[in-house]
Amino acid sequence: MTQESTEIARGLRRRDPDLLDRLIEQYQHRLLRYLVYLTGRRELAEDLFQETWIRVLERGHQFNDKYAFSTWLFSVARNLAIDYMRRKQPASLDGLMNGKDNDNNDAAPFDLPATGRPSAFDLTLQREQGEHIAAGMQHLPAEYREALMLRFQEGMSLEEIATLARVPLGTVKSRIYRGLSALEPWLKGAQL
Amino acid sequence: MKTTPNNDAHERARQLIALSGPEALSAADRRQDQPSSNAWLAAHLETCASCRAFAENAAETIRGLRSIPIAAERSLVSTTQMRVRRRALELQRHRERLWMVSVSCTAVTLCALLSTVALWRGFEWLGARAQLPSSVWQVAFLVFCVMPALVAAILLLAKDTHLPDHTGSYQG
Numbered sequence: 001m002t003q004e005s006t007e008i009a010r011g012l013r014r015r016d017p018d019l020l021d022r023l024i025e026q027y028q029h030r031l032l033r034y035l036v037y038l039t040g041r042r043e044l045a046e047d048l049f050q051e052t053w054i055r056v057l058e059r060g061h062q063f064n065d066k067y068a069f070s071t072w073l074f075s076v077a078r079n080l081a082i083d084y085m086r087r088k089q090p091a092s093l094d095g096l097m098n099g100k101d102n103d104n105n106d107a108a109p110f111d112l113p114a115t116g117r118p119s120a121f122d123l124t125l126q127r128e129q130g131e132h133i134a135a136g137m138q139h140l141p142a143e144y145r146e147a148l149m150l151r152f153q154e155g156m157s158l159e160e161i162a163t164l165a166r167v168p169l170g171t172v173k174s175r176i177y178r179g180l181s182a183l184e185p186w187l188k189g190a191q192l
Numbered sequence: 193m194k195t196t197p198n199n200d201a202h203e204r205a206r207q208l209i210a211l212s213g214p215e216a217l218s219a220a221d222r223r224q225d226q227p228s229s230n231a232w233l234a235a236h237l238e239t240c241a242s243c244r245a246f247a248e249n250a251a252e253t254i255r256g257l258r259s260i261p262i263a264a265e266r267s268l269v270s271t272t273q274m275r276v277r278r279r280a281l282e283l284q285r286h287r288e289r290l291w292m293v294s295v296s297c298t299a300v301t302l303c304a305l306l307s308t309v310a311l312w313r314g315f316e317w318l319g320a321r322a323q324l325p326s327s328v329w330q331v332a333f334l335v336f337c338v339m340p341a342l343v344a345a346i347l348l349l350a351k352d353t354h355l356p357d358h359t360g361s362y363q364g
Binding site for chain 2: 015017020021024025028029031032033036046049050053054057058129130132133134137148149151152153158173176177180181183184187
């Protein structure tokens, strides 16, 4: 694919710890965000974040430089999350749906940090809106959360999402559409 | 329930809006959909207030989604880096051990082959000097080769029955 992917693939085959340090720095927020959206739980996401990088170290030789590193990284994280849920409950990604472990913890995983500086009115509004959307996200199935996050935060193409989630393109489209539609009432709640 | 063509148009418009987000459809998506999708959507939005409202809501929702800040803490990153380095070291040591074992195995195999040939020749020479039939020195060679393993097996068996274990007590 790109020169960068080739270099990453070469470094991963060598298990170069310096390269891994750099990759952890580079992808820290994106990976954690993906895992938080996927699991809906910050603590679990942080555990899986560490496990993902250990897995990347151990299975680095499997990375194919034809694809973007982020796509492979997210698929490693996704498989770990699914494995975790299978161990915990006989379920697939559906098991990551809300309401199983965090019923009393509605806004916890998507908690917004308080901003230290005085915020303008529109920033406050946007923050409020974000809070409502975050609360709404917790009530969505994990597959929808994942699709929305990959599409609108990661900016991935529909094909990339389909490859990562191993589902047909039509399913990705439908998840995005349904997810966005399901969030609408939460946004309206914010506007009231 | 049967959908009317009008409903289909709304559905199509909403799907296009949801898939494109607040920005224009990307080049990749344009390839998937018909080239006229953008123009068709724009025309539809001109006349359909409900789809226009949906588009505005979708844009707001996506902006809301993007405004959720989730950041990894410094401690998480440094702990992860430390764990990865430790694991890399373990894997490195494991690989080195494996390499050493492979080299040792190869060396032992080579030595065994060379010494077997030398011993065979030696027994052959001794047999000729003592004017023994070849079957005799060949059996002697076999016994000689098997002897170390035989002795070790006897000692190990004896250890469990007659010889003292490492605490000095006798078993059996």
